[in-house]
Amino acid sequence: MKSHAQVQSPLLECLLLLCRHYKISASISTLTAGLPLDKGQMDEPLFIRCADRAGLSARHLQISLEQLTPLVLPAVLLLKNGKACLLTALDHHKGTAQVVITESGSGSEEVALTTLAEEYTGEALFVKEKHRYDERTPRTLKLPERHWFWGTLLRSKKIYRDVLIASVIINLFVVVSPLFVMNVYDRVVPNNAVETLWVLAIGAGVAYLFDFLLKLARAYFIDVAGKKSDILLSASMFEQTMGLQMASRPVSVGSFARHLQEFDYIREFITSSTVATLVDLPFCLLILAVIALLGGPIVFVPIAGMAIIAIHSLSIQPALRLAIENTQRSSAQKHATLVESLCGIEGIKARSAEGELQHRWEKLSGHIAKWDIKTRFLTVSASTLSAFVIQLVTIGIVVYGVYLVVDQQLTMGGLIAAVMLSGRCLAPVAQLSSLSTKFYQTQSALNALNKVMDLPVEEQSHDSTLKTPDIKQSITFDQVSFAYPNQHGQAVQNLSVTIKAGEKVAIIGRIGSGKSTLQRLLMRFYTPTTGSIRIDGLDIQQLSPHELRDRIGYVSQESQLYFGTVRDNIALGAGYVEDEQILAAARLCGVTEFTDRHPKGLQMPVAERGANFSGGQKQSIVLARALLSDPNVLLFDEPCSAMDSLSEHYFRERLRTLAKDKTLIMTTYKSSMLDLVDRVIVMDNGRLLADGPRDKVLEALAQGKTEF
Numbered sequence: 115m116k117s118h119a120q121v122q123s124p125l126l127e128c129l130l131l132l133c134r135h136y137k138i139s140a141s142i143s144t145l146t147a148g149l150p151l152d153k154g155q156m157d158e159p160l161f162i163r164c165a166d167r168a169g170l171s172a173r174h175l176q177i178s179l180e181q182l183t184p185l186v187l188p189a190v191l192l193l194k195n196g197k198a199c200l201l202t203a204l205d206h207h208k209g210t211a212q213v214v215i216t217e218s219g220s221g222s223e224e225v226a227l228t229t230l231a232e233e234y235t236g237e238a239l240f241v242k243e244k245h246r247y248d249e250r251t252p253r254t255l256k257l258p259e260r261h262w263f264w265g266t267l268l269r270s271k272k273i274y275r276d277v278l279i280a281s282v283i284i285n286l287f288v289v290v291s292p293l294f295v296m297n298v299y300d301r302v303v304p305n306n307a308v309e310t311l312w313v314l315a316i317g318a319g320v321a322y323l324f325d326f327l328l329k330l331a332r333a334y335f336i337d338v339a340g341k342k343s344d345i346l347l348s349a350s351m352f353e354q355t356m357g358l359q360m361a362s363r364p365v366s367v368g369s370f371a372r373h374l375q376e377f378d379y380i381r382e383f384i385t386s387s388t389v390a391t392l393v394d395l396p397f398c399l400l401i402l403a404v405i406a407l408l409g410g411p412i413v414f415v416p417i418a419g420m421a422i423i424a425i426h427s428l429s430i431q432p433a434l435r436l437a438i439e440n441t442q443r444s445s446a447q448k449h450a451t452l453v454e455s456l457c458g459i460e461g462i463k464a465r466s467a468e469g470e471l472q473h474r475w476e477k478l479s480g481h482i483a484k485w486d487i488k489t490r491f492l493t494v495s496a497s498t499l500s501a502f503v504i505q506l507v508t509i510g511i512v513v514y515g516v517y518l519v520v521d522q523q524l525t526m527g528g529l530i531a532a533v534m535l536s537g538r539c540l541a542p543v544a545q546l547s548s549l550s551t552k553f554y555q556t557q558s559a560l561n562a563l564n565k566v567m568d569l570p571v572e573e574q575s576h577d578s579t580l581k582t583p584d585i586k587q588s589i590t591f592d593q594v595s596f597a598y599p600n601q602h603g604q605a606v607q608n609l610s611v612t613i614k615a616g617e618k619v620a621i622i623g624r625i626g627s628g629k630s631t632l633q634r635l636l637m638r639f640y641t642p643t644t645g646s647i648r649i650d651g652l653d654i655q656q657l658s659p660h661e662l663r664d665r666i667g668y669v670s671q672e673s674q675l676y677f678g679t680v681r682d683n684i685a686l687g688a689g690y691v692e693d694e695q696i697l698a699a700a701r702l703c704g705v706t707e708f709t710d711r712h713p714k715g716l717q718m719p720v721a722e723r724g725a726n727f728s729g730g731q732k733q734s735i736v737l738a739r740a741l742l743s744d745p746n747v748l749l750f751d752e753p754c755s756a757m758d759s760l761s762e763h764y765f766r767e768r769l770r771t772l773a774k775d776k777t778l779i780m781t782t783y784k785s786s787m788l789d790l791v792d793r794v795i796v797m798d799n800g801r802l803l804a805d806g807p808r809d810k811v812l813e814a815l816a817q818g819k820t821e822f
């Protein structure tokens with residue numbers, strides 16, 4: 115079988131060449147681990163992301179060949195039809211260039227600039243090595259790290275600056291209409307100045323047209339900035355979730371998913387009118403100043419109104435905070451119950467436990483409703499009080515204003531303008547309570563997500579990893595002990611064992627004896643508490659987990675399938691793969707036996723978690739997935755546990771041929787599978803109980819011996 119890594123994107127290959135040029139140890143797996151490549155293909159934005167991981171900074175520019183100078187080389191030139199080449203040297207006098215065309219596989223070649231110009235699209239990627247400090251030069255100043263959320267928002271600072279400028283102008287326009295009305299009452303009507311009326315009306319109309327356009331533009335730009343941040347934030351959140359170390363994975367999938375979903379609150383906060391309201395808030399002071407200018411002491415009436423609203427809003431803050439905190443916690447709990455129930459629905463039905471879960475669900479729904487009502491009541495109390503206060507303020511201004519008019523300290527027009535302006539300046543203050551509700555929801559979501567973003571992830575740095583060997587010598591567990599996080603007792607205890615390349619080994623033992631854990635440790639899902647695991651003499655902690663996993667065909671006990679087709683499931687994570695390779699793997703593992711009977715063949719649909727397949731069928735697909743890249747080591751955890759004896763027989767015979775030159779390590783309870791191995795390791799309670807040639811160990815076990 116051909117390795118899937120042979121068919122690659124031209125840009126990815128150029129990046130690999132660049133890594134080599136800058137002496138950065140990198141491979142396809144380490145560069146692309148977790149990146150959203152589409153069928154193994156890389157585009158320019160992904161190239162930049164990928165280069166960044168390798169410690170290179172890349173820029174995508176439009177530049178003609180004439181403008182290029184040898185000083186900026188090497189550079190990646192984008193060619194027609196999605197091709198690319200690495201330009202390493204350039205001589206404008208001779209009219210030649212030195213390029214590496216990844217597809218040709220013939221290394222560097224000289225081409226005429228005119229020939230290159232025919233293929234060149236005019237776009238290039240320029241790559242520079244980022245400076246790397248070593249341990250001898252630690253940081254002297256404590257500079258703040260770029261925060262995943264605030265740092266991303268800051269990227270749109272130019273847009274937010276423009277939004278702020280637009281807000282200043284919009285808020286200046288607020289005074290247009292009151293001033294217009296005031297002038298009409300005080301100057302136009304008494305003097306019957308119709309011409310002035312029209313001049314004022316046209317002026318006000320133009321001002322409002324600008325106001326309209328500015329408001330539209332402001333809303334648009336807030337949403338553009340919000341969307342941009344939203345895309346970046348969602349991407350980094352999912353990358354973090356996928357990259358989490360298994361040991362730091364949250365215990366509850368449901369509540370974890372809920373916390374991730376709460377990102378919606380943040381999204382709403384940064385994309386909605388909330389930002390506009392927040393920005394408008396300080397401008398209340400400006401409007402108050404205008405009222406003071408028009409009506410002098412009358413300004414104390416709206417100030418008193420604002421104070422009442424603000425004091426009430428502040429007084430409900432602790433209760434509001436508590437209610438939102440409890441609503442969000444209970445929602446996470448409810449979501450966890452939902453996910454757990456949906457995943458284990460068969461078991462629940464089998465035990466007729468629906469009622470029990472219904473009770474749990476209803477209790478949680480009631481709890482959420484209780485806190486939700488509190489939140490709503492507090493918000494509504496604030497908004498109703500605000501509306502009441504606004505009405506009182508209007509009456510207050512009119513009453514006080516009439517006294518001032520009688521004393522000739524205020525004109526009629528000034529009074530009307532003051533009434534109109536007071537409504538405008540109180541409106542954003544009245545939104546304080548709904549704003550603080552959104553703020554607490556966002557804050558709570560942000561805190562939960564901050565915790566997720568702070569969890570340790572699997573390393574992606576290329577500095578600390580060595581190139582993973584092909585596992586052609588041995589796999590050694592050297593005094594390995596391991597305990598799962600927050601668990602009493604060790605799952606593996608002081609275990610030392612060496613498996614030579616090409617050996618066929620079965621690990622057997624009682625349930626919970628640590629067999630699967632041993633395999634998980636070899637896959638670097640977890641790190642041994644003490645001791646080391648070495649492949650071909652190298653400690654696996656020094657290797658990239660992605661590259662290591664690419665070298666091993668691992669099948670876990672749970673046959674996990676994902677929504678899509680059988681083909682997609684076999685090719686999962688393999689990038690671009692030829693159909694023949696998939697078919698070969700599918701045949702080998704008996705997948706074609708059931709897909710051939712389906713009209714869509716390998717395109718047969720797979721429901722979520724493979725719900726439309728039997729256990730044995732799922733196992734065959736997962737085995738085909740593991741064998742697709744033709745790894746040197748096969749690591750199987752109960753590979754045929756769900757197969758019937760005939761399928762198992764066929765699979766065993768095919769595996770016997772396939773695994774001939776490979777290392778096979780499998781755990782099994784089936785004695786028939788032991789036929790494939792020459793060596794048996796027996797584990798008990800995390801310890802090595804026996805290790806030796808198969809027949810000798812089995813015979814000793816049959817005689818009840820445990821010492822070898």
Ligand SMILES: Nc1ncnc2c1ncn2[C@@H]1O[C@H](COP(=O)(O)OP(=O)(O)OP(=O)(O)O)[C@@H](O)[C@H]1O
Pocket residue numbers: 598599601605623624625626627628629630631632671
């Ligand atoms: N994800 C986990 N978190 C915490 N403890 C675990 C986890 N997985 C396994 N354990 C514990 O580690 C011990 C070894 O489990 P392991 O799955 O390695 O056993 P096993 O020999 O493969 O068992 P089986 O044959 O039943 O699959 C058990 O006591 C188990 O309770």
